[in-house]
Amino acid sequence: MRALTWHGKRDVRIDTVPDPKIIEPTDVLVKITSTGICGSDLHLYEVLGPYLEPGDILGHEPMGLVEEVGPEVTALAPGDRVVVPFNVSCGSCWMCDRGLHSQCETTQVREHGMGASLFGYTKLYGQVPGGQAEFLRVPFGNTLPVKVPHGPPDERFVYLSDVLPTAWQAVAYADPPPDAHVVVLGLGPIGDMAARIALHRGARQVIGVDLVPERLARARERGVHTLNVDELGADLGDEVRRLTDGRGADAVIEAVGMEAHGAPVAKAAQQMVGLLPDRLAEKLMSRAGVDRMAAFHAAVDVVRRGGTISVVGVYGGAMDPLPLLTMFDKQVQLRMGQANVRRWVDDILPLLDDEDRLGVEGFATHKLPLEDGPQAYKTFQAKEDGMIKTLLQP
Ligand SMILES: NC(=O)c1ccc[n+]([C@@H]2O[C@H](COP(=O)([O-])OP(=O)(O)OC[C@H]3O[C@@H](n4cnc5c(N)ncnc54)[C@H](O)[C@@H]3O)[C@@H](O)[C@H]2O)c1
Ligand SMILES: [Zn+2]
Ligand SMILES: [Zn+2]
Known part of the structure; x- marks a missing residue:
């Protein structure tokens, strides 16, 4: 598949990399339809290089369609539309039970004394392949992805991943x-x-x-x-x-x-x-x-x-x-602290209706193909071209 990968300071590229696969029985594979570039990605682009390795796939604001589910996934089926929270959180440990998903005890990166793993971030956060790619492996398929209805445009829901x-x-x-x-x-x-x-x-x-x-x-x-x-x-x-x-x-x-x-x-x-x-x-x-x-x-x-x-x-x-x-x-x-993404979803969902009180549908200033990712990072960092929020569409 094609994916946006980190190669060094101010050097991200679109590479062809191996497709992700189902590993755990509760994994799902998601075919990404929209995936945001975040201010947090700019830290990777500029100052956090020491914590990355060339080839790491970035991105933690994806949504898309379920492509395949592991044998123990009952909550989702192929074709379902989902948003993926940026914390990799299990949904059932002591911390997740208390709404502290960014501290999930199942995915904490204990080796570095850090909280829950994150998609597409540094070694300190587990070096989990990210979502600026055509496909993403998502663990905890029964609890982590947020299922959303078909119909409205991606912008209605994609910001549930992070923003x-x-x-x-x-x-x-x-x-x-x-x-x-x-x-x-x-x-x-x-x-x-x-x-x-x-x-x-x-x-x-x-x-x-x-x-x-x-x-x-x-x-x-x-x-x-x-x-x-x-x-x-x-x-x-x-x-x-x-x-x-x-x-x-x-x-x-x-x-x-x-x-x-x-x-x-x-x-x-x-x-x-x-x-x-x-x-x-x-x-x-x-x-x-x-x-x-x-x-x-x-x-x-x-x-x-x-x-x-x-x-x-x-x-x-x-x-x-x-x-x-x-x-x-x-x-x-x-x-x-890092946001406890899953915790707030039910509070926010009612606002994502046709009335659009938070203005999510005009929020992205740029919608670009994944292949334009490297240029988008450059423009976003320089704050050029009126760029405030970009969604890449693989
Ligand atoms: N806690 C979390 O879970 C979480 C999640 C997402 C993003 N973030 C972080 O939130 C921050 C903002 O993210 P974003 O996507 O909006 O990024 P962004 O880089 O687009 O926004 C940062 C803004 O701060 C402005 N700025 C710079 N210096 C300033 C100053 N001295 N005073 C006032 N404004 C100044 C910049 O012009 C820019 O508009 C980043 O640090 C990002 O890593 C945290
Ligand atoms: Zn983000
Ligand atoms: Zn947990």
Whole structure:
């Protein structure tokens, strides 16, 4: 089959690779019809290279049609339409029973002390072949894939794989009180959708922060008060306080992560790590704390005293310097983590009807054939061509 594979920093290709096969009796094989490119994939493209191997198949936002089922699969049959959550979670262990699918004890990567395996990610997350491909092997066929009806276009459902549950969890963890001022840092797909969900759930005001004009404009069109961090610089906190009765935001969602714009020193350090031999680089990335923390620092600045920060952006280093004095003094409540995708699906599904209250059907800015994947990564990273969300269609 054809698949998008990683080969090195800023080097992904479409290769012909062996077709996946049913291995466990509860596996299903899915023929992919749409598969998103995520901001998390950009971390693989740029800074997380030490944790990948050439030929790894990327992608963790797929949907498609069941092609084949293992002998113990009773919940699905060939021809069924499914969305595949990005966590590889069993659905029946202690963690899954508590809605913590990103910590699934059946697929935890204990060798590296990490949580549940993920499709199409790094060695730290199990190096499971991903879904930017023609076919995907999906374990736990009776519990993991989300069965959706035939009929509506893929865009109606495909974001159940990641964007919707991740944004939903970001808002749930931010836990805005009724009538809250909510700040969303980063208006990529995750921040944009989190802003929509916060408004849908009754926030008084959502303030969205980014620096890319079309991302700001798109959020503004849906009722978000937008701020350009490039123009405001260090005045961002004062501007947010001005808009929130002088106190700051009740709840802040940090949807940027470790490649935040605005910390050039750390960027140089990350790039240096990128040039080291892999074994050394791997150590440095996980031990030396070279992450770019600009967005996290902004979150601590704009949150009100006693407010909540929900970190949904991905961080990768183990020793990032945190502003602990300020966090403690402001009595910040901090929640974070990989989304527990399966947990939120039943809450979200009713919103994916003809009314389309979250605007999922116009959400993708680009729909491209799988073969255009490498160019799409390039364009997405450079934030060119108005690209915000891309669906590849194998
Ligand atoms: N926790 C999870 O389960 C989960 C799931 C999916 C994605 N993510 C992470 O969420 C983050 C966002 O994902 P995405 O797909 O929206 O990616 P994205 O790269 O499209 O979005 C990031 C946005 O942040 C903006 N930005 C950069 N620096 C900024 C700054 N200093 N202040 C404000 N905005 C800034 C960028 O312009 C961009 O629009 C990524 O870190 C991704 O890895 C986490
Ligand atoms: Zn994703
Ligand atoms: Zn589990």
